[in-house]
Amino acid sequence: MAPPDDDSVPKPLLPQLSRRAFFKGAGASALSATLAPSAHAADPSPPVLGPEPAPLTLSINGRTVTVQADPATTLAELVRNHLGLTGTKIGCDRGACSACTVWLDGEVAASCMTLAFDARGRKVTTIEGLAKGEALHPVQRAFVENDAMQCGFCTPGMVMSCAALVDRNPKCTLDDVKQAVSGHLCRCGTYPNVFKATLAAAQGGGKAKGNT
């Protein structure tokens, strides 16, 4: 029962919507969510899909996976419900809490605001793909050492953003860290340790030690 004030991104009910209208809305939301044109947007005649599930091939954590998904499926739903990668959380389902943060080609993105089909041709990294085998990313290690978590529900998203920051800018400052997690909500209020952990990971060499 969506109340009149609900201004969330429309999630149309498939049976009530034409394919054309669906793609119009979907494309716009994906663009505004990632602020980056996706590779296939340039294709002059994209195949028309849906509402029935269609095959979808994605690169997730270095593996190529093919699943059947209806085109309204968000990337967050896909990794969680189709692939069982439940480390990616959904806290608000409208891009406001960042619990669902993943990487698309190494850049952070809200997976609840990204259609799974819009991730085609891009390298998706989820929290499960951040560590290299047993070797944790330096940010993961630093989060544990500095207790940068309490209930831990927001933690995977936080880690993805902080790891992206440290990989991109090993000389990051406190302000950079605050900026990197400014969209992340932690209700337990563990931000001070997130700052501490991320700076510690950066000072420890960040990218050099762990993730590529």
Added chain:
Amino acid sequence: MQDVKDTSDPRASNKPGGEQQQQQAGGPPQPPQPNPGPSRQQALPYGIVGAGLKEVTRRVPEDEPPPLPENAKLKSIGKPVSRLDGIEKVTGKARYTFDVQLPGMLWAKWVASPHPHARIKSIDTSAAERYPGVRAIHIPERILSTAQLRDPKAEQGNRYPTVRYAGQPVAAVAADTPRAAEAAVKLIKVEYEPLPHVSQLEEAMKENAPRVFPGPTEQPATAGGGGAPPGLPQKGNVRGPDNKPRGMGPRGDVNKGLSESEVVIEAEYRTQVQTHVPMEPHGLVADWKDDGLTLYASTQFVTSVREDAAELFDLPKSKVRVISDFTGGGFGAKYGIGNYGLLAIHLSRKAGAPVRMILDRREEHVSGGNRPNSIQRLKLGAKRDGSLVALQVQAYGTGGVAGGAGVGFCHSTLYECPNVLVEQYDVFTNAGPCAAFRAPGQVQGIFALEQTIDELAERLKMDPLALRGKLDVSGTDDCLARAQERKVGAERAGWNKRRPAGSDKGPIKRGLGFAQSQWLYLVQPSTACEVRVSGDGSVEAFSSTQDIGTGTRTILAQVVAEEFGLRAEDIGSHIGDSRYPMGPASGGSRVTSSLTPAARNAAYRCARELAARLAPVFKANAENIVFADGKVMVKGKAGSAMPFREAVKKAGFEEISQRAERRDDYEGYLFKTPDMALSRHGIGGVQFAEVAVDTETGIVKVERVVAVHDCGRPINPKLTESQIYGGVIQGVSYALYEERHLDAASGQQLNANVDQYKILGSRETPRIEVILLEQLGAQSSTDARGVAEPANVATAAAVANAFYNATGKRIRTLPMTPANVLAALRG
């Protein structure tokens, strides 16, 4: 808790803290002697480590483990061990209820009433039943978490539960996919007969306001607190007064006291509705099978989920298993099965498949619980020397369709005052039910009380710290802690550099303020713990308690490790399963105080049994077998040392196991039931806040908080510090930003999301400095107490007092939004 101290008990003469006050008539019943049975007199360390530790002698059970020395002399307890489940959390492997995916699991969604008050005339589910993928539909026959009519006859002719808030569940669907469930709920046709509604506190107090309930109501508390005492009068929507919050007060004659006062401070304070916003919403996965019901619950109390399910579905507890591996925050609101759980279980039974019912963010805000608002009128009378003569409080608040909108017990317990009258009223409105929220009531109460005390200090030209020192004299452990906390906190915060109110000339004004915290020291007597040693040297601990983010697994392991000379990482720490010995609720800051003594006693017994088994291996007496640094050795013979696992293997047994229960506090309690015991001591804490107020825009920034806290013996200072950060941050968030907005016309929440319901984020996080005392109360085998709630009590009041110091104006309305700030500055 000075008001409830008793002098009738001969044991009182042994109590630390000196003078006792007369217990009020009608106070809690006298509890029996603690720990009946064989006992010994035991010397125990008592006091604040580093600030005058002394020795007291107490009667303890005969087989109680020897007292622990201060943390500096221990190997595992008191050490900043990293969270044992930290790696699971940073790798995404931690499985929350939100993540449970069972074979054949169905997805459930409910129909929420768009009306804030309505009778349901009919519900037609036929179209939804035909929708592809739909497997079960259920219409609830009752609604949980709300107040209940004292006399249900008033509504007994109704076929369906009356809708009393917009967002109340009306029916639910379980389907193969989330998409199908969402589509199907839209096909359920509900015919409503809308009734007049009222959603605003003051409107609801009017005599001619629409009635939320047709008669008087009751609202029992959860293990997290909240609720309202039984049998109170109710007139219209107004229920009360409750003049004995938590069984404390009233005392003396306030009118006489006020007339004898030389200074009277009088003011009205207003606080807002705050929602809990756990990042993992409320939810449950129910798996009904012929041989039993399994529930995966996002909960603060595994036991409460089992009890609710057993009771509501008439099942023996043995047929209900509750699993809670990780809970993504709770803050007081996650008790019992809730409406989502009730529906999930019904749907699972009907569909013959597991059903996942987890609220979305809107549903969480609207129906998951909230901290009630308040209008508090305080009248404080004092003598010119600062001593209090009378305190009168009248408080109204609304918890929507639930009771429990009180403003705490601080008025009767924090400061010495001979005449106290607190009258608290619950006002029902057509809004989602409140729930216990991190120090329920006390946060609102302290916001007003600590500003009033500051105002008195200002009026009397006294230092606010010195005035507290004069008034906070109950002598209980929390009082002693606060005295030390004021001292070290003032030094750290730079109190002596504090300037007169409104010193800054420019538009941005800075100030420093402080406020005191007080919370209950609670124990759950039903707590038990089992410790096992396997023949291969594995050591494991078991408790049904859960972890909502505090680090329960870790502290359990630390306490057990200490007895075996092992590291916490060596211990298998198993929680979150109702099949384990009963663990405490994560509510009332009682997990650590309840669990760790039981765990230590079980570990101690198990270690002594192990020593007996190892004695022949070492050709020594069992008393001389010691466990240290991962080794077993004969006392005084370093050469005999053998690695723990190797030694255990030589003993040649399969498994030994010991179980222990939480003993009573050595001094006993004020009040004890199987679920809850209340100490006469409380938990203290003081916080200092530095704020910057932009007097042109009305924007307030909290720049720094010094939080000085006590929690008995800290078991893990790193995790304790995290909780204190959290308490401060939630407190700042409450003080500055958070407010539920209900539209009066529609009864709908206008900001039921996390973009418009603002909670504090990284950019607003102040610099927080935590100072943690180690206070040994000589009460249990670990002397640990909780800290989650105490850390959240004083923050808003400290910020408000700093606001006054910055601007010279009182802010008596929360949150400190630009509108409220500019209004306060004009005032």
